[in-house]
Amino acid sequence: MRAEAIRRIVRAYDDPVVRAYCWARFWVLRQRFLDEIGQYLPESGCVLDIGCGFGLFSLYYATTGPRRFVRGVDLSARRIALARRAAARLAVENVAYEQGDARDFKGDGEVAAAYMLDIVHHVAPEHVGPLLRELHRCLADEGVLLVKDVDTRPAPKRWFTWLLDRLMAPATPVRYWSAEELTAALGAAGFVVRRHAMRDFLPYPHVLYVCAKRSAA
Ligand SMILES: C[S@@+](CC[C@H](N)C(=O)[O-])C[C@H]1O[C@@H](n2cnc3c(N)ncnc32)[C@H](O)[C@@H]1O
Structure with a gap:
């Protein structure tokens, strides 16, 4: 069912370049990883997808969790328009998209x-702390923030990721965070952080940060 959900989502985009990007994205963050991330999402309630891009993963988590309401925010008006169109085509009603800048998210x-x-890694470092604090503020007491990003180590994996980022968006600066540095920033914003290693045969230094607003203890 979930594999079929991925196929349906990709088919909701007409543009062949966007479709190819979607396949590539679902290949990088494939079923196994989506499940690893999704296991921490609540089955119901409002879920924010900050930097939702074309809406692939918000559509996935909305489709596989019909009692969730997923709100996607992205800087790119074009990506938001395509995400809205895909949601309408798929008749997924528990998603909404808005154009917005994570740097001044409220x-x-x-x-x-x-x-x-x-x-x-796409947001300038001086904006990351305020963004994390704002996310902490708007989460429910038992809420969770999930951050999937790339580590700076090992160096060959970082270079591989950098090369792909240059190819996909040559004009967009990137700034990678080491796992220790990002854990510290999340902690400073008030989160209790657990790192979940996402081991891949592809050379991506994935790290998933599972951030609770409140300690389970
Ligand atoms: C690597 S893509 C990831 C998209 C999506 N999360 C995914 O996993 O497919 C990075 C996205 O971040 C968005 N982005 C970059 N800077 C942003 C900002 N300041 N506020 C909101 N979105 C931003 C870009 O428009 C792009 O869609």
């Missing part, structure tokens, strides 16, 4: 969870 209500998939 939550307008309490959310059960939020996630950022490969976003932090």
